[in-house]
Amino acid sequence: MVNKKGQLHIQETKNRRFLDLGFSKKGQLRIQVLKNLKRFLVPSPKRAQLRIQEMAFMLLGVFLFFSLVGIFAFSLVYVNLSDSASQIAEDRTLSSITSLADTPEMSCVASKSNCIDGDKLINLVNKSIYGELWPYSSLSVIKFSGFGKDTSELIVCTKANYPNCDIFYIYDKKVNNERAISTHVAICRKELENGYTYDRCETAKIIAGTRLIQVDN
């Protein structure tokens, strides 16, 4: 028998024969058993190490797998989150731009609704500090004279050329990813004609930008 267990069994049977004859071979057997014990109790160090290594690799694999799944899930959630944040920011721009003309900084002097006072607006030009007040990434007002013109053709309003200009740039935070929303309003200014001062009004467009949140930002 190649099997050591089998050998041991045979040995044991042989020993029984000696026991019957009165020879005490118990000691031999004990020695034999102890030898076997030593041999079988201590597992092969190489094999055990291999098993531990296998387990460690498996655990590492499992950990890496779950990490990757976690990262994938997180990226999906984060994309949705940034989309949601951009949507809320846009909604906010949309809801506030409609009432922007009625804010005290812009509203017309003669108590007209949805009307911008041009004489106030010219003093808001390049006031970047208002970027800390209004929730827009950029804000400008384009007069009717500027409708349909290219950006390069527009005459930028300053105190020197006012009112003969097309566009009032209030502030621009120069963000990378921006979406602009516009709304039509009236823009009025004081005019003097034949010794009389009156309000002269025309159509204009408020253009407010919203910074869209990108995943790679």
Added chain:
Amino acid sequence: MQTDKMTMNLRKINNKKGVAMSFNWIFAILAGGFILFLAIFSAGKFIRTSEQTLYTETAASLISLFDPLETGLASGKAHEIGFKKKSKLYFDCEENLNPPFGKQTISFSEQTFGDTYGERGQRVSIKNKYIFSQDVVEGDDVYIFSKPFFMPFKVTDLVMVTSQDQNYCFWDSPESVKESLQGLNMKNIIFMNSSSECEGVNVCFGTSQTVCEVKVFEDQGYLIQRESGKRVYFAGDMIYAAIFSSPSMYECNVKRIKVKFDYLAQIYLDKIQIIERKDCNSNIGARLSTMLGGVEDSRALHGLFMTAQDVDSINRQAKSGCQVYYNNNFDI
């Protein structure tokens, strides 16, 4: 017998499958435990994050609901916001953050199990609104109303936020206050008479009531909130802001409003130069310039109202069509 036992023991020891199983078990327990821990931890984290996200989104969306309250030419506006569950709105005010205008923050949480509330969401900034409320507003519905603030031109809209669950019992209120608030149809503001009943915050203008949470001394331009014992000053429609907000939030917003006033006054001062080109001369510049500069508290702002009245009377005397600003609502 002994040998049989020994044989058995040897068989057990010699059983290699037993040794292999123990490794498998160790692995299963370790890996399983690890995966289980990771799954429970991730699920808990995910639920908490989702809840926080939802609460933060709700707070951000709520800000858009304040925009329609811009009064424009109106003397006031009101509306009601209803929540599916009982909710809490947390308001903060920081006059030193976001210079120079300061900012307020709003955060949201709602009831989850029983009476417990979820952890409040992230704070969302509000920079162009002036919200007057208690630090925490709790309820199924909240009432919001706005009033324009003039000094002497319109500076901003004051937005007051109150809970449906919190009644305000107005005792001996003047007709102007009564008319102004009754027009907004606020269900939680009750004007007391001999037959009416009200349980809530007693707002007393006269002496008929002895237990008053808010005692208003309208002719002297201040009120005292019993809980804090602090005296806050008001003028015009700021009386509503003072009644419905905590003293700390009121004082913070007063400082923010004053900064806004300063920038707005500068726009009007520049405008004077622009309209001078059109043969319009205004004399408000000198008086208006004296009003510029920060204020320490509501008392200082209240002190500026005499000057504001002077500016208004000078503006009214301007040539027809040449007034720097127009308003018919400035009245102290």
